[in-house]
Each structure stands twice: as structure tokens, then as C-alpha cells.
Amino acid sequence: xxxxxxxxxxxxxxxxxxxxxxxxxxxxxxxxxxxxxxxxxxxxxxxxxxxxxxxxxxxxxxxxxxxxxxxxxxxxxxxxxxxxxxxxxxxxxxxxxxxxxxxxxxxxxxxxxxxxxxxxxxxxxxxxxxxxxxxxxxxxxxxxxxxxxxxxxxxxxxxxxxxxxxxxxxxxxxxxxxxxxxxxxxxxxxxxxxxxxxxxxxxxxxxxxxxxxxxxxxxxxxxxxxxxxxxxxxxxxxxxxxxxxxxxxxxxxxxxxxxxxxxxxxxxx
Numbered sequence: 001x002x003x004x005x006x007x008x009x010x011x012x013x014x015x016x017x018x019x020x021x022x023x024x025x026x027x028x029x030x031x032x033x034x035x036x037x038x039x040x041x042x043x044x045x046x047x048x049x050x051x052x053x054x055x056x057x058x059x060x061x062x063x064x065x066x067x068x069x070x071x072x073x074x075x076x077x078x079x080x081x082x083x084x085x086x087x088x089x090x091x092x093x094x095x096x097x098x099x100x101x102x103x104x105x106x107x108x109x110x111x112x113x114x115x116x117x118x119x120x121x122x123x124x125x126x127x128x129x130x131x132x133x134x135x136x137x138x139x140x141x142x143x144x145x146x147x148x149x150x151x152x153x154x155x156x157x158x159x160x161x162x163x164x165x166x167x168x169x170x171x172x173x174x175x176x177x178x179x180x181x182x183x184x185x186x187x188x189x190x191x192x193x194x195x196x197x198x199x200x201x202x203x204x205x206x207x208x209x210x211x212x213x214x215x216x217x218x219x220x221x222x223x224x225x226x227x228x229x230x231x232x233x234x235x236x237x238x239x240x241x242x243x244x245x246x247x248x249x250x251x252x253x254x255x256x257x258x259x260x261x262x263x264x265x266x267x268x269x
Contacts, residue, residue, distance in 0.1 A: 094194050
């Protein structure tokens with residue numbers, strides 16, 4: 001059976017996870033009607049990033065930075081969702097730089113010597129966009145006193161709120177979902193800056209998925225964005241539509257990395 005995993009934005013449960021499952025149920029129905037065999041439900045046994053290179057992959061969502069760095073030639077771009085949260089502009093998205101609400105920090109320069117939290121080393125929103133913002137201030141030297149890896153944006157927010165870190169860069173979709181469904185998690189933090197933006201998290205399929213199947217999948221996604229029966233699902237996910245970006249569109253994320261390296265700041269440090 002082919003693998004389908006949509007594990008990038010499934011919190012906070014239940015609303016977001018349930019809406020994601022409903023979106024897949026709609027897509028699965030459309031795909032089966034076209035003669036494409038797919039599972040009824042999303043896989044929750046395979047780690048989100050393991051799904052990206054799984055030999056049975058049919059449909060998943062990845063992060064743009066791992067796509068540029070690791071997945072080109074192994075997967076095919078299907079579509080990029082456009083979200084309605086603050087910080088999202090069509091298929092583009094940025095991150096919000098947060099600090100504790102009572103911290104004496106008013107601008108990026110004030111963060112020198114502070115403690116940073118990142119979600120994952122290969123994250124676009126938590127690392128690549130953040131690095132692009134910090135690089136001009138770093139002047140070719142380490143900028144932070146220490147850096148911890150939390151394992152996720154929600155954990156990075158908690159680390160800042162609990163004074164385990166001073167700053168983190170939070171993906172605007174995650175931030176928007178938490179603001180909407182779990183606002184108390186943001187009670188002790190505030191936003192001091194926004195990162196540059198770039199193309200958001202694309203839906204992908206295996207590189208060997210046939211062009212005909214990709215076409216059906218794209219058509220199903222288009223319909224999912226317009227079907228009145230799915231309006232409540234789209235609203236819960238803050239989905240405004242899908243855009244069909246090319247591989248070249250994601251090169252801007254690699255450009256941000258190259259610019260940071262040119263400024264002598266190759267890693268969050």
C-alpha cells in the first residue's frame with residue numbers, strides 16, 4: 001500500500017489533526033474514483049521526515065529547506081498550500097522571532113549573547129530564515145551564547161516561555177494555529193521581528209509517481225480548495241488555496257543560505 005503522511009501541521013489536536021484527516025479523506029475519495037489505489041487514512045507510524053524518502057511514498061508535506069538540500073531528484077513537487085495566517089503571503093511564509101514578554105529586548109541587535117532555541121537543524125522556518133535575519137548582525141562571529149535544539153516549534157515556544165532560551169524563530173503557520181487554538185501558550189512571549197519570507201512547505205510525491213497520477217492529485221487539491229462541502233475543513237486549517245511552484249522557485253531558500261555564508265555566518269551560533 002502506498003504511504004500517505006501529513007504530519008507537518010497536525011497540532012494542536014484535535015481541531016487541526018482532525019481537519020487534516022478530513023482533507024485527506026476527501027482527496028482519497030477523488031483519487032480512488034480515478035482508479036488510483038490509496039489508503040483510507042493517514043499513516044501515523046512513520047516519522048514525518050522518514051516519509052519523505054520512503055519507497056512507498058505517494059503523498060506527504062515536507063519543509064522547503066530539506067527539499068532544496070536533500071530531496072531534489074528523489075521527490076516531485078505537487079503543490080504548495082497557501083495559508084491565511086499573519087506572515088503568509090500566498091505560497092510564501094515567514095517566521096516570527098519571539099522572546100519572553102518581560103525580556104529587555106527590543107530589537108535584533110539586543111539578542112547578541114543571548115540563548116537561542118531552534119526546532120530542528122534542517123528547518124527552514126526555525127533555522128534558515130532565522131539565520132538570514134541574524135547574519136548581517138553577526139559580523140562573521142558567533143552571535144548567541146548558546147543554542148539548543150528543542151525538536152519542534154511548540155517546544156521552542158515553551159523553552160522561551162520557561163526561560164530555558166531567550167529567543168526562537170517560529171513558523172507563522174504554527175504560530176497562527178497556536179494563537180487561534182491554544183493562545184495561553186503565547187501568554188509569556190512576544191514577537192520582536194519577522195524573518196525574510198520564502199516558499200512554504202510543499203506537498204510532494206515520489207519521483208516515480210506517474211505524470212497522470214500527479215495531474216489527478218493536483219486536480220483533487222484544486223477541487224478541495226473550492227468545494228463548499230470542505231469549507232469548515234479549510235477554515236480550521238486556514239487554507240486559502242494551493243499554488244503550483246516550480247523547483248526553481250525554491251532556490252530562493254538556498255540563496256538565503258548562501259548569503260548568510262557569504263557574511264561569515266554559516267550556522268546559527
